Amino acid sequence: MPVIRTLSKVAKQALLSTPAYGCQPLTVAARNISFSPRQVTSDASFHSASFSDTDHPRVLITGGLGQLGVGLAKLLRKRFGKYNVILSDIRKPPSNVFHSGPFIYADILDYKNLREIVVNNRITWLVHYSALLSAIGEANVSLARAVNITGLHNILDIAAEHGLRLFVPSTIGAFGPTSPRNPTPDVCVQRPRTIYGVSKVHAELMGEYYHHRYGLDFRCLRYPGIISADSNPGGGTTDYAVQIFHDAFKSGKFECNLKPDTRLPMMYIDDCLRATLEVMEAPADTLSMRTYNINAMSFTPEELAQELQKQMPELEVTYDVDLVRQAIADSWPMNFDDSNARKDWSWKHDYDLPELVQTMLNYFSTDACLARAN
Ligand SMILES: NC(=O)c1ccc[n+]([C@@H]2O[C@H](COP(=O)([O-])OP(=O)(O)OC[C@H]3O[C@@H](n4cnc5c(N)ncnc54)[C@H](O)[C@@H]3O)[C@@H](O)[C@H]2O)c1
Numbered sequence: 001m002p003v004i005r006t007l008s009k010v011a012k013q014a015l016l017s018t019p020a021y022g023c024q025p026l027t028v029a030a031r032n033i034s035f036s037p038r039q040v041t042s043d044a045s046f047h048s049a050s051f052s053d054t055d056h057p058r059v060l061i062t063g064g065l066g067q068l069g070v071g072l073a074k075l076l077r078k079r080f081g082k083y084n085v086i087l088s089d090i091r092k093p094p095s096n097v098f099h100s101g102p103f104i105y106a107d108i109l110d111y112k113n114l115r116e117i118v119v120n121n122r123i124t125w126l127v128h129y130s131a132l133l134s135a136i137g138e139a140n141v142s143l144a145r146a147v148n149i150t151g152l153h154n155i156l157d158i159a160a161e162h163g164l165r166l167f168v169p170s171t172i173g174a175f176g177p178t179s180p181r182n183p184t185p186d187v188c189v190q191r192p193r194t195i196y197g198v199s200k201v202h203a204e205l206m207g208e209y210y211h212h213r214y215g216l217d218f219r220c221l222r223y224p225g226i227i228s229a230d231s232n233p234g235g236g237t238t239d240y241a242v243q244i245f246h247d248a249f250k251s252g253k254f255e256c257n258l259k260p261d262t263r264l265p266m267m268y269i270d271d272c273l274r275a276t277l278e279v280m281e282a283p284a285d286t287l288s289m290r291t292y293n294i295n296a297m298s299f300t301p302e303e304l305a306q307e308l309q310k311q312m313p314e315l316e317v318t319y320d321v322d323l324v325r326q327a328i329a330d331s332w333p334m335n336f337d338d339s340n341a342r343k344d345w346s347w348k349h350d351y352d353l354p355e356l357v358q359t360m361l362n363y364f365s366t367d368a369c370l371a372r373a374n
């Protein structure tokens, strides 16, 4: 029991009086005393705030300036109020984001800074978006390992210590070439071949372990490749499916870095963010698992191009395959089985391929019109 040596007298007594220590959650609900799985050096960190059920959650989003964070903040602010949702990142926010609601600097590798933010802002939900994605992770393995694995450890400990509800996204990239690929169920062989995938399997397993061991309210969705119009992807294998829209409008030409018949699960951003809110709000007793696949559609570059060409027949698509990305894509699921999410918390996607393309085209044509008018 290495943790017990570092606990205060009160904490030790409470812990030792817990029946069958070793198979009970380590967080002991005795007069708001909770034990951190991280070594605790002073009694001050035992005091966690408690909130009534009617309070809105106070949400912190890490890595919030990437493709997904700003959209999620917008959705959550609509639901919980502007000042109850704090975006954070290590980058400087653009002025529209800075002026749209609370923003704070948070480096997930700095444990003390994170803890201060959680305490000072009375955070109750943490959405952990910081990560290096698949392609950029392969280009910088040690940074990916630090951010995706060491950073996650900080997040897990802070969440457990302060009784937070924690959302960590996983990905289709958490599967590998030996996983069943068409369809890929929730529970099957997971032997990914990227540092990104390995770190996400680690996150799934650590989150579930903290849930069983310490009672952490950990929730995780495996997202497909996400497609968005007003935010750019951060260096993944599925980025082509966003880039094609930008290039179609800019030059009428698109060079794809994956082979035309590479089939991958994909999702429109609105579905992804809504799923995230829905699983965070789901009553705990509806969740038979803590990590769920979610699915919407599955297509190849050729099928996406054909759908786009129905409305932009002049679009020219060529292929110049990036071997690293192609190898990654060839090891990932082609179709996702998300029947458990549909059964447990009524997950349902709104956008399939035609709706996705129409929505993206509407956005880009309005945007192009506005740019021409200015
Ligand atoms: N976008 C997708 O298609 C997709 C699919 C599956 C899963 N996900 C997951 O969703 C999450 C968000 O994805 P995204 O597309 O917005 O990612 P992104 O790459 O666009 O953004 C990640 C953000 O993390 C930040 N970051 C990096 N190092 C940091 C550090 N030390 N401290 C704090 N922040 C740091 C970056 O500055 C960046 O803004 C990620 O965990 C990703 O794995 C995304």
Ligand SMILES: C[C@@H](O)[C@H](N)C(=O)O
Residues within 6 Å of the ligand: 133, 134, 135, 170, 171, 172, 173, 196, 223, 224, 225, 226, 235, 236, 237, 238, 239
């Ligand atoms: C699929 C997902 O995790 C991300 N878009 C990537 O390609 O890396």
